[in-house]
Amino acid sequence: MKIKLTLTLLLLASVTVVGQNGKKAIDELLDAWHLAASKADFDGYFSKMTDDGVFIGTDATENWQNQEFREFSKPYFDRGRAWSFTAVERNIYLNDTNDLAWFDELLDTQMELCRGSGILKKENGQWKIAHYVLSIAVPNENVAELIQIKKEKDSLIMLGLKRK
Template identity: 70%
Template sequence: MKKSKLILVLVLTVPFLGISQDSEKSAIGILLDAWHKAAADADYEGYFSKMTDDGIFIGTDATENWQNEDFRAFSKPYFDRGKAWDFTSVQRNIYIGDSGNIAWFDELLDTQMELCRGSGVLKKENGQWKIAHYVLSIAVPNENVADLIKLKQKKDSILLLQLKK
């Protein structure tokens, strides 16, 4: 008797778990799209309201590892000019942890820098998803890596010396 009740509970519950995951993924996708749109629209408060207070933004330059307050200060002049940056997701993968309170994603972006990749971690705070960590990188075709290395070698060498001290 107990076994049949367990099977019945599983049969009735498992399909709803998938629906919940789908709705969470949809909510995260909407949040990320709104975050990118807020930057394109120079909506400073709208942009930063989608990040956790201790959020981190890692940019394409090796020196860009911004804690939230520093990223706000760096970004403010761009938003004040009326347009920060314009990223549009063209492909996105979203994953949700077993607890349902942590998610991570990766996305390919159409940007003013051509194709870029964004990836990050989200936390659920008070029932709302927030971006806790975001990494932006420029997507470089493998056949162009040698040329890119030559282009950045001098600056990277100087930075590596400073970091190794």
């Protein structure tokens, strides 16, 4: 009985350590990903995403599959500085098998405070960003004003989507 209890405790401890190590690795990966963009390191940036990765931007039309996002981003990287995002808060969650993770983060950006969220998966023992969503954080008291600002463009987008 003591051996069984000891083995169970060791297993639980090892799962906790693996989870914490996974969170640390993910935290470091996301920081390095953001840093690569600020340094215009195109290969460093895209090497941290899966080949089928998706980047959802702040504009309703920005749903970029990996290759499209590379093509869109290349001119920004070529000019020597893409964008600069620094995480000021981040929450990371892991599944039970430690091969899938999801996160949310608040970012200090050139657009002021933004929120990023996404999904990572392990590929060949390495964490990769499979899906990332960037959104501009809007205070609740400013939502009505924002709706008025974007109303015309949103109406056009909605018409196009309804025609599909």
